[in-house]
Amino acid sequence: MDFKKYYDEVYDIAKDIYMHPELGYKEYRTKDIVEKYIKKYLHNIDVQSFAKTGLKFTLPTKEKKPFKMAFVVELDAVYAPTHFHADKDTGAAHNCGHYSQIGIGLALFRALIEENIYQNFDFSISFVFVPAEEFLDLDYREQLRKNNEIVYFGGKPEAMRLGIFDEFDFAMATHAMGGDFKERTIEINSDLAGFLYKKYHFTGKAAHAGFSPFTGINAYSISTLFNVGIGLMRQQLDEKEMVRLNPIIMESDMGTNVIPNSITIGTDVRTQTVEYMKDIVKRVDDVAKGSAMSLQGQVNIETQMGYLPFLQNRYLSSFVMDTFNSYEKIPSIRNENPISAAGDIGDLSFMMPCLQVGYSGFAGTIHGDDFIENDPEFIFSIFPEFLLEVLKNMDGKIDKNELYHRDYREYEKLINDILK
Template sequence: MSFDSIYPEIRALVDGLWDHPELGYAETRTARAVEDFLVRHGAGLPIEHFSTTGLKVALPAVDPGSDRRRVAVVAELDAVISPAHPDADPATGAVHACGHHTQVGIALAAFAHLVSTGEWKQAGIDLTFVFVPAEEFVDLAHRAELREQGAITWFGGKPEAMMLGVFDDVDAAVCLHAIGGLQDGPTVEIDCDLAGFLYKTVEFEGVASHAGLDPFSGTNAFSMASLFTTALGLGRQQLREDVLVRMNPVVPSTEMTTNVVPHRAVVGTDVRSIDLDYLGEVAARVDRAAHGCAQALGGTAHITTEMGYLPFIQDRTMSGAFRDAFDQDERITHLIEDRGAIAAAGDAGDLSFMMPTVQLSYGGFDGTIHGRDFRMVDPEHVLIDVPRLLVRALLRLDAHLPEPLRRRSYEEYVATIAAIAPVPAGALSAVPSSDPEATR
């Protein structure tokens, strides 16, 4: 099966995902579309379900019992919340302005080609395809409810999959992601590192009173929140520039009215950096600012810290397979390999903590990632050329695996998180279900 011949089916699937975006841990329609495709093209291979909507399918080991390595191709199922986008779901604000719908299409095109041609048997590695929920760190109230119900432990889909043992039989991983902004020609990118981040929720507590009759008896929590966001802005002068510190404080919807001095105001902010140690230092400064602003106006601050994702350091050795594949490609004309790190983040960073991981990024879009103008403009590049390059790289990846092959345990991952943020209850006690249907 050629990539050109399967393109109409892949394009229809990807367009369907664009038209029906779903948020993390709720990608039921998306997962169903992926599973239907895997059943049609998977030659009866068993499909493992995990973490509400996740799916995993492993191609058989070519030489069971040998020391061959197994590499996972990882795609993400969820959409981002960007309600300003004209194609956003009016009820949820969800839209694939992240390009995750195309990740799914690329991974499925590669899977179908490898199975139909039998080329997977020619690779020096064994291959697994994993479709992971909840990469975007959004819709946190819903995820908190799922955690309270015991349905999930981690807000991020890859840490959840790591906890459940989905990657226990995997030695390295290849992730995928779209590049925003119109490129000069068909483009792919390698070796772009990402920041890590924490998420802070600060609840300021004051005293309610009548805003007209007796504001003197009140303590304005919203004023504390305003002072706090101002303090974060003024404090940026004292932050290092070389480690890409970012903060984006937002005020969620509130029950405030104009005739009552607000007794409560909530500010949520991420705290990002490519340097994990400095991330902890900046987080401590944020906490001091919150408490200081509350105290200055006579109130209190209650801070909740949730771990976002770890910084992503791409494995430069593995990237060599994609560089070789690009050199032999006649249709993809541009390779970006010198951008360095950017302040975007993703839970590929958590996976890269455990094992060597790379992310193949690809153009074919116009507009800003997560913005109101993001759209696919070159579907043939995205859904034909990129899967072809991906397969070409996978078939030679065995020659580009690092030696020794680094591996850290999930327990080490939890210990690293615990050094800078609270660890979710049950993070070390969760046990994968013996019934793969139980988490569906």
């Protein structure tokens, strides 16, 4: 099958979206572009909207299939105002490559419907374009939550809450790979960390810094002690969990002539497993409490769930490896390289088996100021063709005993248990 005939239109759409990035739950222009393209080639398709800017549709089949697959695409951009193609008004930039996921998804969609190959598969295929994968713009999302427009900051957990994924047996996704590669490369089994978001509000007592500093309690000093404690604690962290902590000053109002009486430190806490996440969070909380106690101050702690760890499904990945071994257009594959980046596909993988295939073809630093594709032919033509071959390889071979399904209530219970 020649994917080159889809390339020009798909690449034009991807470039347009790259140049017009939108933050999560605000991807209205992007959503409209995707929906128009879908309906251009499937006129009577029923496209379901969800979570403000999400889209879902199922390729029509003549008969019911034994399995149902979701092909998941992310719509949103990153807040990166110094990126060389950032939106001047919003600071949004597509330096995580989600725009390329959209192009890949559209190319695959087009090939599936024009060649009609999917009709013979023993699984149906739905496309789910989800908003708000990036965990940012939190004040806006908090306002949406207060207005009862969303519950979760992440688009996939929100879609799970709304029942968007209830029908599926497994899911496939893709993601851009950061780094420079000498040859065209894909990646499988790159597990992702999960994370919690913490805020530590340290309070002390204001006093004149020159006349009577001894009557005050320095909240900034408490936060400094907290940072020292975190630094010394790192020696006790299990290396295989790839723990990441990044404490930053979020709120302060300090002057040189006043002992500061309040400061807020925020950090994410990243680990590879949920159980270790719970353990580390307790330890970090203890460091905060001890720091405040040692200088007679106070600390108020806020905890917010980020995303669950993503353990890639090795069974589904085996189909990618089998396809790679017989596919000549991609010379290199990376395997079993866990990282401490996170994504809400971890939450979706709690519900069902998920596979995420990485792809090269970019220059610059992912989430950096110079990120852009440098091999569009690979991204928007060769790689979608490869994904179609993976789907062909899956046909007739899915073992139901290798699949699992949990419902939203089980997910909600897990999140509540973590936040206790």
